[in-house]
Amino acid sequence: MNADLDFSYAPDIYSFDSWHDKFNMAEKIQTVLKGKRAQLMQRGKGKLAMLMSTMPIVVQIGENVFVHGGLTPETISHGIDELNQDVAKWLRKDTDVKPWLLDPVPKGGRTVSPLWERVYGMPIVPETALSNLDGMLDKLDAKRMVVGHTPQKYGISGVETDKEKEVWRIDTNLNDKIMGRVECLEILTDLDSPEAASTVRVLSEDGRIIDAQKRKNMFEELLRSQSKTETAVPAPLRS
Template sequence: SSVLVEARARLFKPGGALARDLSRNPTVLVVNDTVFAHGALFPEHVEFGLEKINSAVSKWMRGDAEVQDRKIPSLFLASGGRYSIMWSRIYSSNYPPEIQRQVCHVLREALSRLRARRLVVGHTIQPEGINCVCDGGVWRIDVGMSLEMLNRPAEWLEIRRVALTREDPGNSSNKSGESNGHANGDDNRQNGHEECHLTDEAGSRITVITNQAHGSQEESKQHQLASTEEVQPPAATPHMYQKNSV
């Protein structure tokens, strides 16, 4: 009902109870060599300063008067349009090989500035489930689990450090016996889960786990799979800010 919608809006508006609670979380989180962002991360975001962006978004969600102008650079970079951290679908879309190489180049530049190996994003539903592109540089993990979206089977990404042996120099199979609490190998099923492993040369194991026992997909909501906007990859992401601004 409209009453419930209005009540929910009050909870999430700047200064609302849930907005204040969410303000404690960063917009971009870096954990070891993995970066987490809702939609994307470009070199311009890193150059501007992730701490400034995180701080401004948190203040905006708390309702601080100094950052309620959505046009200030830090908020614009966070959620101001198609090249923003929150709204971009650049890394979550699929392109012809030449354009994909350009997209991966932009991604690698952003990651290199953070000395990171991979970016994990959501925002854009992946019909085939969790997947990666750019040689594991970006993992796309939005699978439409929400009942109001596609009610898809739950999936999650596990990233762990493992000790590599001479016989296991970054292969997808695990010869060292490390199990992560799940079955080893590709396309294994155990307790209703299907998983695939990827171990990189630095010893980070990526495990994708799908809960096959979850409820069925609602075919009537297939139209929600893709955004209606036309996504174009950036040859070079635009300079949308002035340096040293808030």
């Protein structure tokens, strides 16, 4: 959106402190107005736009897939490498054709963008979405998908599919106005035995190390007790 010069989700005054050293600016920038932000985000020449062109939309590291909103069948059909390349070309202004998978507008009544998908952030993920996830991760030879985008009120949580694939939701609603849980997801892999299963844990601000199983499928009991047509309200986490 920012590369489209659409700042509707950004405040009028925005801090770019973290970019100061990156771009060797003469004076430390405390706040930047929209006009300056538009210069930084201008496709083909803006420093932030050019930096973002080096950042892929979807990243796969071993059996782990990282994406902001979530994989969709359209993403897989288009091709992850192709999508990353198309977005990079658009940000560099090698082309003026915007990749359609960046569009937040629902197609056929539903979102298809890997940046805007929210179905995997729902307290109870629909069975159809989990079935789709099984198929997509199988094609990528992956075990789990890690997503953000949809805030998780009660902390990082995971959902396991029937095929023992996983989706981890790590947006804990941390920002300068709403202080959510300070947590991170840790994925440990034995590099000497890459075929061995990874260890997944949740690390909390107070030093606790929480086994993934305690945060996985935490809404199963709720699912059993609620009608599928009812709106589920999750209970707070105990760990």
